[in-house]
Structure formats: C-alpha cells, structure tokens
Amino acid sequence: MVRFTVLASGSKGNSTVVSGGQTRILVDAGLSCRELFRRMKLADEDPATLDAIIVTHEHQDHINGLGATARKLGIPVYFTEATHRAWMRWLTPRKQMTYAQWLEQCRQQAAALQAEAAPVQACDCEDPEADEGVNVVGSETAASDQEKPESAKSKASKLEEPKPDPTWLPAVEYFQAGRPFTIGDIAVSPFTIPHDASDPVGFVFQAEGVRMAVATDLGYIPPNVKAQLKGVDLMLLESNHDLEMLRDGPYPWQVKQRVLSRVGHLSNDATAQFLESSYDGQAAYVILGHLSESNNLPELARVSAERALCGRASLLANRLLLAGQHEPLSPILF
Numbered sequence: 001m002v003r004f005t006v007l008a009s010g011s012k013g014n015s016t017v018v019s020g021g022q023t024r025i026l027v028d029a030g031l032s033c034r035e036l037f038r039r040m041k042l043a044d045e046d047p048a049t050l051d052a053i054i055v056t057h058e059h060q061d062h063i064n065g066l067g068a069t070a071r072k073l074g075i076p077v078y079f080t081e082a083t084h085r086a087w088m089r090w091l092t093p094r095k096q097m098t099y100a101q102w103l104e105q106c107r108q109q110a111a112a113l114q115a116e117a118a119p120v121q122a123c124d125c126e127d128p129e130a131d132e133g134v135n136v137v138g139s140e141t142a143a144s145d146q147e148k149p150e151s152a153k154s155k156a157s158k159l160e161e162p163k164p165d166p167t168w169l170p171a172v173e174y175f176q177a178g179r180p181f182t183i184g185d186i187a188v189s190p191f192t193i194p195h196d197a198s199d200p201v202g203f204v205f206q207a208e209g210v211r212m213a214v215a216t217d218l219g220y221i222p223p224n225v226k227a228q229l230k231g232v233d234l235m236l237l238e239s240n241h242d243l244e245m246l247r248d249g250p251y252p253w254q255v256k257q258r259v260l261s262r263v264g265h266l267s268n269d270a271t272a273q274f275l276e277s278s279y280d281g282q283a284a285y286v287i288l289g290h291l292s293e294s295n296n297l298p299e300l301a302r303v304s305a306e307r308a309l310c311g312r313a314s315l316l317a318n319r320l321l322l323a324g325q326h327e328p329l330s331p332i333l334f
C-alpha cells in the first residue's frame with residue numbers, strides 16, 4: 001500500500017511520511033521528536049516502522065527534530081553533503097566576534113586553563129569569521145542567531161564535562177540532486193530547487209507505480225522542477241503567501257524582499273500560474289503547503305488554486321487539499 005501523510009507544513013515545521021511496499025520514509029523532521037511522534041500517532045503512523053529520514057534543506061523548520069528523532073529510532077539520515085555540513089554548522093555555530101574579541105577570548109581561555117592547572121594546550125577558539133552557515137532570515141530563524149559568546153568559565157567547564165556530540169547520527173547517507181536512488185522499496189528522485197539554502201532539493205518518490213512529489217520552499221518554478229512535476233499522482237506544492245498580504249504585512253522590508261525573491265517562497269499567484277499553464281493535470285491530489293500564517297489565509301490559497309484548475313475543465317477531477325501547520329492531514333492512500 002502506498003500512503004502519503006503530511007504531519008505538518010509551514011514555517012513552524014515541516015514533515016511528511018511516505019510509505020510504499022515495506023518502506024517508510026520521513027521527509028524532513030521540522031518538529032520536535034516528541035511532537036513528530038504525537039502527530040504520527042494521530043495519523044495512525046507508527047514511528048517505530050520508519051526506515052529513514054530524508055532532508056530537503058537545512059532551514060530550521062525542516063530539521064528541528066532531526067538529530068533526536070534519528071537517534072531515538074536508530075535510523076539513517078539521507079542528505080546532500082552540503083546540507084549535512086550546514087546542519088552540523090547550525091548545531092555547532094561559530095560565534096560572530098571581532099578579531100580583538102577573539103584574541104581576548106583566547107587569552108581568557110588560556111588563563112582559565114592555567115588557573116585550574118589543566119595542561120596548557122593550543123587555543124581552540126572558533127574562527128572569528130561570521131557564521132556563513134544556516135540562513136537565519138525571517139520565520140526560519142536558526143538558533144545560532146540567538147547565541148551569545150560564552151564566558152571563558154563556561155567554556156572551561158565544558159572542556160571538563162564534554163556533552164554528547166549533537167551532530168552524531170546512527171548513519172548518514174549522501175545523495176545528489178539529479179541522481180535517483182532507492183531507499184528500500186521506494187525510488188527517490190531528488191531535484192534542485194531555487195531557495196536560499198546550501199543545496200536545497202525537492203523529491204519525487206515512486207512506489208508500486210505511484211509517483212508523489214514534494215516541492216515546497218522555492219522562489220519560482222524553473223523548467224527542471226516543471227519537468228519533475230509531470231506525470232505525478234500527487235504533489236505537495238508550496239502556496240506560501242498572498243502578495244498583497246505580504247506587502248502590507250508585519251515582516252521587515254528585508255524579509256519581505258527575501259520571501260519575494262527568486263530564492264524565497266512561491267506566492268499563491270505563482271502557484272496558480274503554474275497550475276493554469278504548466279501543470280499536466282495528471283495528479284489525483286494537489287496539496288497546497290507551506291502556507292504562511294502571517295501572510296496568507298487558507299481560503300485565499302484555495303480559491304486561487306481552484307480558479308486556476310477550474311479554468312481547465314479536464315482537471316476538475318483533481319482533489320485539492322490544504323496541508324496545515326498545527327495538525328496532520330488525513331493520510332492519502334493509493
């Protein structure tokens with residue numbers, strides 16, 4: 001049986017379970033492990049049967065519970081190498097400081113180590129350069145943005161009591177966009193999407209002859225994505241914001257520019273335009289996802305997509321669904 005269950009979709013967390021044959025894959029782990037398990041239970045999905053987690057990109061709303069969930073279940077995580085590195089940088093952020101502050105931190109650490117009669121070792125300070133890791137703009141803010149430089153004392157006590165490595169995973173598997181591979185009974189085709197992350201991807205999953213696409217977090221729909229969305233039976237497609245609500249809404253100017261940019265998020269209009277002019281009408285289910293809670297209303301997204309589909313009589317059989325942020329969507333079965 002093939003099954004597609006959206007557990008959460010939006011800037012506060014994204015996660016979907018894709019099942020086919022004997023294999024179950026969690027696509028992104030944007031909620032805490034506890035919340036993911038709670039939602040899986042609500043949707044009648046058993047966390048213990050998950051075989052792998054696969055990650056689209058390193059923004060916090062896609063990886064928030066990743067490490068904890070993978071470790072709890074003892075399952076591998078599939079990343080691109082660049083996304084894996086960005087995830088590790090997010091977990092172990094470098095501090096932003098001036099060169100003078102960096103030198104002072106080195107001096108204080110050396111003094112603290114000497115005072116406690118610890119063996120003197122080379123300075124293990126972080127590189128003073130700005131953190132280039134996770135993009136921290138807007139609602140997908142990474143925790144690294146909030147960090148303050150630690151005091152020498154707390155650094156010294158960390159040296160004495162090392163904490164478990166937060167980047168440790170039971171297993172890591174790398175894939176590359178454009179190179180299909182399989183996880184158990186599910187064939188996975190990862191494709192590049194235009195978004196402001198290290199190496200963001202969407203996926204087409206195929207199992208038992210059913211093709212399911214996940215395409216959220218993209219600034220526009222380039223030809224390679226249009227090609228991937230042909231002939232799918234189900235697509236989870238972004239319909240992030242209403243242009244007027246975004247323009248008049250509460251976000252700072254820079255964040256509005258980022259969302260609107262070619263590496264931001266798809267507007268209701270952009271999604272409608274795709275459905276009207278490029279979509280082949282093959283999907284039994286079109287799920288609108290990653291709706292902004294600040295700059296969109298479910299009804300606006302729905303009406304916009306419905307108009308686009310209803311303009312094409314042959315597409316009336318398509319079922320249009322909206323994935324929400326706060327509760328799972330009923331599982332879709334094939």
Ligand SMILES: [Zn+2]
Binds near residue numbers: 010
């Ligand atoms: Zn996102």
Ligand SMILES: [Zn+2]
Binds near residue numbers: 059
């Ligand atoms: Zn993103």
